[in-house]
Amino acid sequence: MTVSIKETSATVRSIDVTLPQTALTEPFAKRVAKYRKEVTLKGFRQGQVPKQMIIAHFGDAIRQETIDEVLNETLNAELKKAKIVPVSRIKIEKFNDDKKNDISFTAIAEVDPEIDIKGYEDLGIKVPDVIINEADVDAELARLKQMWSKDEAVDRPAAKGDVVVGNYLEVVIDGQKKDIPEEREFRTLLGESASPGFDEGLVGAKKGETKSINFVYPKDHKDEQYRGKKAEFNVEITDVREIVPPKMDEAFFKQIGVKDEADLRANIQKSLSNEKKQTAKTSAVNDAIDKLIEKNPFEVPQGRVHDLIAYSLKQHSENKDEEIEPTEEQMKTLGPQAVREIKKHRILGFIADKEKIKPTQAMVDGRLNELAEAYHVDFKSLKDHFRQSGRIVGLREELRIDTAGDYIVGIRPAAPEDKEEKKA
Numbered sequence: 001m002t003v004s005i006k007e008t009s010a011t012v013r014s015i016d017v018t019l020p021q022t023a024l025t026e027p028f029a030k031r032v033a034k035y036r037k038e039v040t041l042k043g044f045r046q047g048q049v050p051k052q053m054i055i056a057h058f059g060d061a062i063r064q065e066t067i068d069e070v071l072n073e074t075l076n077a078e079l080k081k082a083k084i085v086p087v088s089r090i091k092i093e094k095f096n097d098d099k100k101n102d103i104s105f106t107a108i109a110e111v112d113p114e115i116d117i118k119g120y121e122d123l124g125i126k127v128p129d130v131i132i133n134e135a136d137v138d139a140e141l142a143r144l145k146q147m148w149s150k151d152e153a154v155d156r157p158a159a160k161g162d163v164v165v166g167n168y169l170e171v172v173i174d175g176q177k178k179d180i181p182e183e184r185e186f187r188t189l190l191g192e193s194a195s196p197g198f199d200e201g202l203v204g205a206k207k208g209e210t211k212s213i214n215f216v217y218p219k220d221h222k223d224e225q226y227r228g229k230k231a232e233f234n235v236e237i238t239d240v241r242e243i244v245p246p247k248m249d250e251a252f253f254k255q256i257g258v259k260d261e262a263d264l265r266a267n268i269q270k271s272l273s274n275e276k277k278q279t280a281k282t283s284a285v286n287d288a289i290d291k292l293i294e295k296n297p298f299e300v301p302q303g304r305v306h307d308l309i310a311y312s313l314k315q316h317s318e319n320k321d322e323e324i325e326p327t328e329e330q331m332k333t334l335g336p337q338a339v340r341e342i343k344k345h346r347i348l349g350f351i352a353d354k355e356k357i358k359p360t361q362a363m364v365d366g367r368l369n370e371l372a373e374a375y376h377v378d379f380k381s382l383k384d385h386f387r388q389s390g391r392i393v394g395l396r397e398e399l400r401i402d403t404a405g406d407y408i409v410g411i412r413p414a415a416p417e418d419k420e421e422k423k424a
Contacts, residue, residue, distance in 0.1 A: 003078050010113040011301040013084055017074060019103040028066045035062060067097065075107055087112055088303025110301035117296050117350045125288045126410045130276040132269055140268050148256075151241040157204045158240045160191045164202045165239035169210070172232040186235070189243075194222050198233065209237045285405040289344045292408070300342045306331065308338045348404040355407060359399035364392070367399060 001023065004016040035054050040046045044053075055062070075090065086109040095105040151163050158164050165187050171178040190199045197215020205211055213233045217226040246252050248261055258264045309331060313324045326334070351357070368386065372379040386392040406412075 001074070003074075005078070005082055005084070010299045011110055013082075013109045013111055015075065015078060015107040015109065017071075017078070017105055017107065019070065019074065021100070021103065023070055023074075023103075024063070024066050027069055028062060031062045031066055031069075067103070071105070079109065084109055084111060086110060087301050088307060110303040112301060112304075112346070113298050115296065115298050115346060115350055117292060117347055117354075119295050120288075120292055120347075120351055120408050122410075123288050123291055123408060125284050125291070125408070127277070127281045127284045130273060130280055132272045132276065136272055137265055137268050140272060141265065144268070145245045146243070148246045148252075149243050150246075152244050153207075154240055154242045155207070156240065157206050158190060158202055158237075160199075160203060161189070161243060163187060163189050163239075163241040163243065164205060164237060165241065166205075166235045166237045168233065168235055170232075170234040173226065174229045174231075185238075194218070195231075197231075201233070202237075205237045205240065207237055207240050211235055211237065281406070281409065281411075284409040288405075288408040289340075289347060292347050293340070293343050296347070298343070298346075300339050304342050305335055305338045308342060309334045312338075345401065348401045348408075351407060352400045352404040355404070357400055357403050357407070359396050359403065363399050363403075364396060367395060 001020065002016075002018045006014040006016070008014045032051060032054055035058055036049055036051065037047050039049055039054065039058070041049050041053065041057070044050075071092070079086065088110050091108040093106045093108060095103075097103045154162075165185065167184045168180050168186060171180060188199060188202065190202060193199050195215065195217060197217070198213055201211065201213030201215060211234070213231075213235065215231055215233075217229050217231060219228045221227045250260075253260055253264065256264070258267060306326060309326045310324055312334070313326060313330065314322070317324060365383070368383050369379055371377075372382045375382075386395060
């Protein structure tokens with residue numbers, strides 16, 4: 001057997017292999033013996049089929065299985081010897097087997113290139129301070145009140161802020177009559193829809209009325225096909241409903257888990273502050289990553305790009321069990337962002353290794369507590385689940401990478417915890 005490994009690029013290794021036909025002899029014989037034990041042919045009991053008959057009936061299949069076995073074993077051994085870790089499925093090219101001369105093939109393996117990130121210690125990028133004022137709290141409280149509000153039917157003309165319910169009778173766009181959707185009913189909060197002209201036409205409408213509404217779609221309408229076009233909608237009004245905000249009383253505060261309005265405002269203040277801080281930090285980390293990518297160019301294996309795009313498409317698919325193969329167009333449009341994400345993770349991983357970053361137990365518990373609060377579950381039960389399922393390992397790695405992100409924007413990790421403290 002001969003093996004030759006070539007570095008064809010920073011991310012590709014080419015392995016040329018030749019195997020003598022004799023390399024198949026022993027594994028082929030073992031597979032024939034296995035077939036003899038398992039196969040039943042007419043006129044013979046199981047385990048009693050003659051060897052030559054097994055070869056006559058299944059020889060080609062057994063040979064192919066043997067070649068696959070020897071090929072995989074040979075490749076795995078050589079890759080391990082050369083310390084090559086493929087990041088995607090190995091491709092076999094130029095396979096040649098005439099059953100007489102040596103078997104030859106070329107294996108193409110993609111690898112992560114070695115990287116040495118420079119200049120990350122002080123990029124001059126910091127996370128700006130965030131300020132939450134009373135106006136921010138008031139706006140969020142108003143949004144939450146609307147979310148907690150109920151709507152009640154009223155016997156009066158519709159006004160801005162009301163919900164109008166009705167059915168489409170006829171729709172005409174730029175003079176062309178359109179098919180009425182199967183779901184004819186509409187429900188619109190006056191003043192909040194993407195077509196202000198439609199809302200304006202419903203102001204003053206009463207239950208039981210039929211109205212003809214003429215308007216022009218905004219030039220920046222979310223649906224490009226309607227932008228700037230004239231529309232005529234004939235509709236019947238089936239209900240006018242008034243938005244009724246919740247009473248800020250003891251019963252309501254108890255329902256949402258706060259003591260009083262002051263406590264609610266304090267919670268909103270804290271939530272907005274955390275959200276703004278996280279947004280500011282994410283923006284700063286991304287600016288720092290862009291700077292490091294520019295300073296430290298390196299290649300990304302195409303296999304990693306393909307796999308990340310396929311994973312992303314699968315996550316957004318209705319059928320999570322379906323394997324998705326990205327199209328050429330998807331690879332083209334989604335490729336640049338995928339490359340950046342892969343580079344970002346590799347850079348942060350390098351920094352975490354270099355700086356020996358290791359999440360403390362307090363950090364792990366803190367993240368678990370955030371998850372417990374977000375999903376309204378018991379902290380101890382969640383922690384036990386993460387430990388028993390092995391997900392705690394992934395959580396620690398996530399925190400390790402996050403802490404490396406903090407590092408490049410000037411946030412240094414706390415001093416290491418007591419070594420005797422038990423891990424999660």
